[in-house]
Amino acid sequence: MALPQSANESIQVESTEKSNYTIPLILVTSLFFLWGLANSLNGTLVKQFQTALDLQRWQANIVETAFYAGYFVMALPAGVVMRKYGYKMGILFGLILYAAGAFLFYPAADVRSYSFFLVALFMIASGIAFLETAANLYVTVLGDPAKGDYRLNFAQSFNGISIILGPVIGGLFIFSEKEYSAEVLATMPIAESEAIRAAHAASVQTPYLLVGCVVSFVAILFAFTKMPELKSAEQKESKVTISDLLKHKHLVLGIIAQFLNVGAQVTLWGNFVDLKIDYAPETNLWIVEKIYQTTSEMSATQMASFHASFAFILFLLGRFLGTFLMGKFKSNQILGIYAIGAVASLIIAMMGGGIMAVVALMMVYFCQSIMFPTIFALSCKNLGEGSKLASSLIIMSIVGGSILPPVAASLFKINTNMALAIPMLCFSYIVYFAYRGSRISTHE
Numbered sequence: 001m002a003l004p005q006s007a008n009e010s011i012q013v014e015s016t017e018k019s020n021y022t023i024p025l026i027l028v029t030s031l032f033f034l035w036g037l038a039n040s041l042n043g044t045l046v047k048q049f050q051t052a053l054d055l056q057r058w059q060a061n062i063v064e065t066a067f068y069a070g071y072f073v074m075a076l077p078a079g080v081v082m083r084k085y086g087y088k089m090g091i092l093f094g095l096i097l098y099a100a101g102a103f104l105f106y107p108a109a110d111v112r113s114y115s116f117f118l119v120a121l122f123m124i125a126s127g128i129a130f131l132e133t134a135a136n137l138y139v140t141v142l143g144d145p146a147k148g149d150y151r152l153n154f155a156q157s158f159n160g161i162s163i164i165l166g167p168v169i170g171g172l173f174i175f176s177e178k179e180y181s182a183e184v185l186a187t188m189p190i191a192e193s194e195a196i197r198a199a200h201a202a203s204v205q206t207p208y209l210l211v212g213c214v215v216s217f218v219a220i221l222f223a224f225t226k227m228p229e230l231k232s233a234e235q236k237e238s239k240v241t242i243s244d245l246l247k248h249k250h251l252v253l254g255i256i257a258q259f260l261n262v263g264a265q266v267t268l269w270g271n272f273v274d275l276k277i278d279y280a281p282e283t284n285l286w287i288v289e290k291i292y293q294t295t296s297e298m299s300a301t302q303m304a305s306f307h308a309s310f311a312f313i314l315f316l317l318g319r320f321l322g323t324f325l326m327g328k329f330k331s332n333q334i335l336g337i338y339a340i341g342a343v344a345s346l347i348i349a350m351m352g353g354g355i356m357a358v359v360a361l362m363m364v365y366f367c368q369s370i371m372f373p374t375i376f377a378l379s380c381k382n383l384g385e386g387s388k389l390a391s392s393l394i395i396m397s398i399v400g401g402s403i404l405p406p407v408a409a410s411l412f413k414i415n416t417n418m419a420l421a422i423p424m425l426c427f428s429y430i431v432y433f434a435y436r437g438s439r440i441s442t443h444e
Contacts, residue, residue, distance in 0.1 A: 021142040024227050027143065029155040029216055030167025031135040034098065035128040036159035037211065040166025040269075042067055042121075043308060044174050046202065047273040047301060051180060052200035053114050057274060058410035064266045066118040068401035075395050078133040087134045090225040094130025095219035097123050102212030109201040116412025142228070151254070160319075164312045167273075168292070171305035174203045176302070179299045240386035242393070251390055254439035257430050259397040262372045263404030264342075264423035268364060270405050271412075271419075273313060276304035277348070278416045279357040307358060311365040318369030326370075334376045336434030342367035342427040350417040350424075364423070371430065378438040 046060045082090035086236045101123030108116035139155045171324075174200070185193040246252055268275075285307065288294070292306040318338070325334050342364050349360035379394055380387050408422035 003422075013216035014145060021228070025139065025142045026137045027218065027221055027225060027227075027244060029158055030134050031131045032155045033162045033216065034215060035131055036162030037166055038098070038124050038128060039067075040163040040169065040268075040312065041207075043120075043270050043272055044167065044170030044305065046270045047304075048170075048174055048200060048204060049114070049117070051182075051185070052109075052197050053112060054093045054182070054185075054197060054205075055114065057412045058273070058406050059114075061267075061270055061405040061409040062114075062118065063121060064270050064405040065402045066121045067125045067349045068262070068266065070122040071129050072167055072396060072399040072402060074126040074129035075398075076392055078130040078224070079392075080290050081130070082134060087138060089383035091132050091134050092219055094127040094134070095215055095222065097127030097130070099127075099215040099219060101125075101127065101407075102208045102215060105208035105212075106205045108379075109205045112198065112201045120213050122252035130310070159438035160312075160316045164309050167312070169207055170273075171292075171298075171309070173207050175299060175301045176200065176203070176300065177297060177299050179301055207440055213308075217350065239385075240389060242389065245383065245386050245390050245393065248383065248390075248440075249437050250381070250440055251379050251383065251393075253433050254375055255394055255397045257433040257437065258372070258379065258394050260404075260429050261375055261400070261402035262398045263366070263400030265368055265371075266401035267360065267405045267419075267423050268368075269308075271409060272308045272361065273301060273304040274412075275357050275361060275416065275420075276307050277301065278363075279353055280355040283355045285355065285359070298405040306360070307319040311362040314366040315369045320367035322374075326374075330432045331374050332378055332438045335371065335378070336366045336425040336431055338370055339427050339430040339434055343424055343431065346420055346424040346427070352422050360385065365409075366425075375430070375433070378433075381438075382440050 042063055044400050045063050049055050049063065050057060078090060078094070081093065101120045104120035104123065105117065108120055135155070136152065139151050143151060180193075185196065188196075210328075239433055259398045277300050284294070284303050288303075288306050291310065294303060294306060322334055322338060343369060345360045345363040348365075349357040352360065360368050376391070376394055380390050404422060404426070408419045411419040411422065
């Protein structure tokens with residue numbers, strides 16, 4: 001998830017006539033891939049930890065709580081650190097935190113401690129907060145200023161590739177071909193069930209060890225590569241306060257919309273594998289089987305992870321289409337149409353069941369693709385010198401990804417449809433925000 005930068009902050013790079021930004025640009029672009037991979041692997045962990053650590057679904061969703069708490073806590077300090085010590089040092093610090101968190105998965109799996117895993121996830125997300133704070137800005141200034149938007153969109157395409165790969169990694173290297181339900185494990189001798197749980201926990205060690213090594217390698221490249229310094233143009237300090245900003249109704253409603261949007265997104269991403277198994281454990285989409293070359297020996301969980309990967313492909317297609325449409329129509333109208341589509345898709349999933357419900361859930365990914373950046377832009381509109389502080393408030397609203405998933409997951413104990421009602425209500429509010437709440441107005 002990208003942390004948008006304020007349009008009001010003018011940033012320049014120190015350059016000479018012979019400046020060559022190719023290597024720095026490649027390194028910064030790699031960061032987009034790395035944080036997308038970490039985000040998309042969380043859904044695999046939510047499913048795997050239920051067996052490995054003997055957790056209920058709502059408890060496993062605390063994976064998302066720990067992860068997005070890292071974003072929430074570190075997003076603003078990351079900006080402060082980079083302004084004081086430089087963006088290169090900030091990136092290095094972020095990579096070190098990310099790698100350390102990934103390496104901690106190895107001992108955490110050995111002792112099978114959930115709290116240990118949560119600390120590791122918090123560290124990974126804290127590191128990513130530094131990376132996102134720097135990379136979105138860096139990539140726009142490394143080269144011709146007129147092509148900054150093009151470079152940003154190009155770099156973000158690597159983020160899209162990595163979120164597609166996350167579920168594939170889960171399906172191939174983490175999920176087992178033989179599944180054990182909690183009921184089956186309960187009937188086994190304790191030594192046998194514990195051995196199975198230990199094997200499930202150990203399955204995350206190698207993937208995260210490799211991730212840690214890749215991140216460490218990127219950190220070494222950054223350390224030995226000369227990166228151009230970023231300097232802010234001198235500006236008059238803004239005297240706009242938070243209380244002043246909260247007089248803008250569209251900003252307040254936008255903060256709420258972003259909180260709900262991220263909460264709904266993380267709820268669906270983290271539980272998609274379980275939802276696929278709930279609705280259609282034996283039935284698979286032919287297009288998923290063809291693209292991923294699946295086999296009949298694969299478990300239902302592995303197949304569900306490939307369906308999750310395909311859902312991310314739809315997410316990318318939705319973003320491309322939405323971006324195109326916004327060049328022809330007002331952004332709030334496109335947001336409203338996409339939000340209505342998300343609500344309708346969830347209703348179909350709740351009423352239909354079977355493979356139709358799975359397809360409907362995939363379409364929610366498509367519909368949600370444009371929501372984060374569009375809500376952000378609409379919320380900051382016409383705020384002048386207060387835009388920078390407003391963007392910080394909206395970034396903090398991603399804490400919705402920490403709070404709502406465990407709440408929704410706890411409702412699975414009642415039934416699946418009750419849990420899906422949470423994201424449906426979230427998207428219903430976004431429909432309101434798109435057509436009414438995003439209108440520019442100020443409280444008197």
